[in-house]
Amino acid sequence: MLQKLTRNTQEASVALADAKNNQTRVTAKVAILGAFGNILGQLSVTGLTGYLVFRSLVPIGAMMATSDLAAVIFNTVGNLSQQLAAMRAVEPIFEKFETLEISTEKSSEKIPTVLSGIELEQVGYAYGDKQVLEKVDASFELGKKYAIVGASGSGKTTLLNILNGKLTDYSGSVQFSGNELNQLSGRELREHILYMDQIPYLFHGTVRENITLGETYTDEELAKVLKASSLEEVVANLPLGLDTDIGEAGRLLSGGQRQRVALARGFLRGKKIILLDEGTSSLDEKSALEIEQQLLANEDLTVLMITHQLREAIRSKLDKVVVLGNV
Ligand SMILES: Nc1ncnc2c1ncn2[C@@H]1O[C@H](COP(=O)(O)OP(=O)(O)OP(=O)(O)O)[C@@H](O)[C@H]1O
Ligand SMILES: [Mg+2]
The missing domain is CATH 1.10.287 (Helix Hairpins)
Structure with a gap:
């Protein structure tokens, strides 16, 4: 090499x-x-x-x-x-x-202020000649919890990438609170949607910096999101609490803890729709289950999670399981 x-x-x-x-x-x-x-x-x-x-x-x-x-x-x-x-x-x-999205002007007009969920109608997606999704109909209501399952290669990640605005050239229609999703800018989507990677990116700095990302928030606001993302105990056990340096790329934290930091980032900014890609999980099963259960327990959140094993503890808390089949 x-x-x-x-x-x-x-x-x-x-x-x-x-x-x-x-x-x-x-x-x-x-x-x-x-x-x-x-x-x-x-x-x-x-x-x-x-x-x-x-x-x-x-x-x-x-x-x-x-x-x-x-x-x-x-x-x-x-x-x-x-x-x-x-x-x-x-x-x-x-x-x-x-x-590039360098204009800030247009963002205020289209942001749906009253959210009413996501509706997919006959959605299709192809990478070049390769049709991955075809005629997908689904409806995701606010505050409900969904799992997306299907064989490897059935297009689960592709679907989440459409919903988080990364893939805009889909066919069919995806309505997000009354707007066609690909007409909204990435910035507008990110106001509401948190896409949780399996390995969220943390940078070299303190826990506080990694959560606030340079913006100013009060200690009260921070305490609230630490609680909501189950970071309270983790932070309390760090030598300098929120001001502990977490090392290069967040080395000091485990995979599950890093995901919670990513969650805290989203909660701090009032995001209510969480897309979670369990991927081919690098996370140990226990941490994955913990995060998932925590998300499912939060009534405010709309959760769409890709999961490979639908454990009983999870299944019982879901409103619906969307199955993607191979095209
Ligand atoms: N950027 C890309 N370019 C071309 N083909 C792609 C691309 N991304 C995914 N694919 C193909 O699309 C299909 C669906 O991929 P996707 O990642 O959505 O599957 P998945 O359901 O998430 O699978 P897994 O459970 O393994 O994560 C796969 O066959 C893959 O090879
Ligand atoms: Mg995938």
Whole structure:
């Protein structure tokens, strides 16, 4: 693998060098062309004025005036061609900006203020030619608890990715509180929906920083979410409590504890719809069961969980089990 790494790096740097060479070549060509046009333009204006002076049609002073004017005009135009080339060169970079969500203006208008659940009608999804979901009908009501089950490859993760806004090119209709889901921005969805990865990302810092993510919250608010996400005891046992450094990528915490930190992040921001992908669980069964039971016990939450083993302790608390079949 080390060899592959070196080879890939070499290939990438050769490609970059080629691109740079190419860019320099084009820039030089544009500059030469501009300079050539510039000289030609100035010479012909001066030549024409000289001819007119020779024919005594204009005074000799006109030569000075026209060559000055020609110099200004052609120099400017010459420079302009380089600016145009530079503008063309950065176009691809700006195109990328359009796909980023950097505008904050539009978010206030579409956020559904009154949530009324999620309705799927004849939803389909294909990765290229590969049809993964077909004609899925389902309805997820607020405050209820659902499990999504199905064989490996039946599209469970795909379905959650549609619901969390990652995959927008589905067919059929997914209504989220009266809006077509793919018309809402990722930001709007994230206001309400918490997608819980099996291994949530924690960064090097304190527990507090990992939960607040740099925003300001009162100690009371924090205490409330610690309780709701069963982190109270965990935090109490840390040497510095909330201000304990949890090490690189949250090394000091177990998988289950990291998930609870992710939950706390979501609760702190008032998220009420939790999507949980048990995945091919890296989490030990006990922690997984604990988290799931905790989510199911919280009346405020709407929970959609992908689970591989529908344990009896879980099944009895579910409102519905959605089964995905192989297409
Ligand atoms: N990004 C992708 N590109 C192409 N095909 C994909 C992609 N992601 C998933 N698939 C395919 O779609 C099918 C469904 O995948 P998905 O991850 O939704 O299944 P799953 O039900 O979550 O499976 P598991 O229980 O193993 O997690 C699989 O056959 C997979 O190969
Ligand atoms: Mg999956």
